[in-house]
Amino acid sequence: MGSSSDDDDDQQCSVDEIFELVADAQRRQILTYLIQNADRPIPLEALLEELMTQTDTSESDQPTEREHLLTRLHHLQLPKLADYGVIEYNESLQLISYIEQPRIETLLQSEHIASGGAENSTGDDHDS
Numbered sequence: 315m316g317s318s319s320d321d322d323d324d325q326q327c328s329v330d331e332i333f334e335l336v337a338d339a340q341r342r343q344i345l346t347y348l349i350q351n352a353d354r355p356i357p358l359e360a361l362l363e364e365l366m367t368q369t370d371t372s373e374s375d376q377p378t379e380r381e382h383l384l385t386r387l388h389h390l391q392l393p394k395l396a397d398y399g400v401i402e403y404n405e406s407l408q409l410i411s412y413i414e415q416p417r418i419e420t421l422l423q424s425e426h427i428a429s430g431g432a433e434n435s436t437g438d439d440h441d442s
Contacts, residue, residue: 331398332417341391342422343368348401348412349419358408362387 327335336342347364348356365383366376392410395401400418402411 326417327398327400327415329417332415332421335395335398335400336418336421336425338391340365340386341395342425344387344391344395345400345412345418346422348410349422352412352414355404355409355411358384358387358410361410 336345343365344361347361362380362384365387366380369379369383392401392403396403400413400415402413403409404411
C-alpha cells in the first residue's frame, strides 16, 4: 500500500530549501500573493501587477521597471519556485498555480507577524 503521507513528505521542501526560497524579498512577496490566492491559478499579468504595486517607482520609470520585473519573474523567480516544487508554471498559458507547502506558509506567517503585519512591505530593510 502506498502511503499518501510519504508522498506528501516527498513533495515538501526541506528546511534548507525553504530558507533559500524565502531569503529573497521578492520571492516572499510572490509566495505570499500566491498563498493568498491558492484556490485558483494566477495569471502572470495579475502577479506582475501585484508586484508593481509594491515597488517604489515614479510614473516615468514604471514601463522600464515593469519590463525588468517581468524578465526577472520569467527567467529567475518562477523557474526557481517551480524547480523546488512550490509552484506549477504554465508558460504557454502564463498561469501560476501554488502547490501547498505548510512549512513555507507557517514561516511566511511568522515573518508577517514579526514585521508587524506591515502591508506592502518590500523586505528591503538592509538598504537603509
